[in-house]
Amino acid sequence: MKKSFLLLISLFMVLGLLAACSPDKEDTKQDNKDNDGEATTIQIVMKDDNSSNPVSEPYFDAIEKGLLEDENIKVNFELVDLPQGNYAEKLNLLLYSGEIPDMIYFQGGDQAIAEQGLLEDLRPYIEDSKYLKDIIQPYNEQRLENYPYLLWVKPLAPKVPVIRGDWFNQMETSAALMENPTVDNYYAFFKELVEKQPGGNGKPAYALTVAGDIAEIDFTFDMAFGINQTWLKKDDGTYEYARVSQQQKEKLEFYHKLYADGLLDPQFLTKQWDTKEKAFYDSEAAVIPGTAGKVIDIYDGKMVQVNGDDASLVLLPPAKGEFQGYGATDVTKESRGIAISSQSENKELVFKILDYMASPQGQMIDRFGFEGEHYNIVDGNIELTDKYYSEWFARFWEPVEFTSPTPVSEKTPLLGESASKSLEDAQEFYAEDNSFIIPEEYVANWDAMQNLYKEFTTDVITGKRPISDFDAFVEDWYSAGGEQITEYANETLK
Structure with missing residues (x-):
């Protein structure tokens, strides 16, 4: 009995010693790591x-x-x-x-x-x-x-329109467009592209293509038609949603004219970003919108690879009318x-x-890619390669002001002429939007209203519905929740 008791005491002492010497489980895991x-x-x-x-x-x-x-x-x-x-x-x-x-x-x-x-x-x-x-x-x-x-x-980085330079230089309407980019001058330029077909063999088949809807075109034309913010201030001081305004109606008439006259890609609804770009490189479309900055450089690099140096891209200006710019910047x-x-x-x-x-x-x-592939170090400077311009883009950040730890050679700037100008123009035409985050209680209705808008605009542009149905669309939009959200907008934007 006494021997058993002493053995039990010894066991507890050993266990206590082991416990005292053993680190916490989480500490052990961290130490091992x-x-x-x-x-x-x-x-x-x-x-x-x-x-x-x-x-x-x-x-x-x-x-x-x-x-x-x-x-x-x-x-x-x-x-x-x-x-x-x-x-x-x-x-x-x-x-x-x-x-x-x-x-x-x-x-x-x-x-x-x-x-x-x-x-x-x-x-x-x-x-x-x-x-x-x-x-x-x-x-x-x-x-x-x-x-x-x-x-x-x-x-x-708004969506900006670009065209290959060799085609641009062949158009008699190019100078007028650049000097005074009115909606009428844009139409004349598009029409000449399709009629003259500077690429030969029926190319371009159409002047303009986009990916899936009119949002990319809106960057060029919205402000010319007076759509300078999401909520437009009326003469009586109240606000109305831009997409149900008279300005929107006039813009849709113009888009339908582009479509009906064969200037807008008839398959724009089914285009994705990759098929849109393919149509551009294959010379089926003369003009496409691209994201200002590096994306324009990538377009330029690929276009030159396919069609030669003379095809280097030209940036087209935003259309000019009541206002001019690539649209208001959303800060919500x-x-x-x-x-x-x-x-x-x-x-x-x-x-x-x-x-x-x-x-x-x-x-x-992030900015330069792989040495020996996208750039080389020559005499202490970074010289970018053709592959950099045609392929590389920053996945993460691109500060507005950037000084490279290793200087970039003047022979190979980070951005080409058109890409640099696209960013400069974005800053020059900067305008702040007055949009706001839609409250949760309105989100379902808002989504339905947006779908109603997209369906109607598509039908008008493609000729399935006449522009005279615009007033009926506006009534449907207000009935679908537009009255409530417009009331909320006027309270918010006071």
């Missing part, structure tokens, strides 16, 4: 980066290497593939399935996700950042205050951008990555 150099896996979903893109893997490998060397952060990026099709729709299907990556690029569809509390408020992170807080613009700040879930640090929220999942276990680490991409080292990776 630190000691063996295990990388943290960060899941990312991006529109243009996936397993089928040959550039994606080496690009994110370069970021992994930079993070380790410059910030002592060890991560392993895991790209999430989405099925082909509408990016916003496919992304939301993924997120609603419960698979929520750590870092998410949105191009629409984010508001419903944010309203469920699935996206992180980025403001406190930016306030404590090393680099990002110094490069965001006033319009970024306004958008973050209104909607703190998306970040997109880029120059103002970012229309696209990068978000951090609120469900991620690595939120702070994800933001450190976003912050690193704003650093000089991160910008070298």
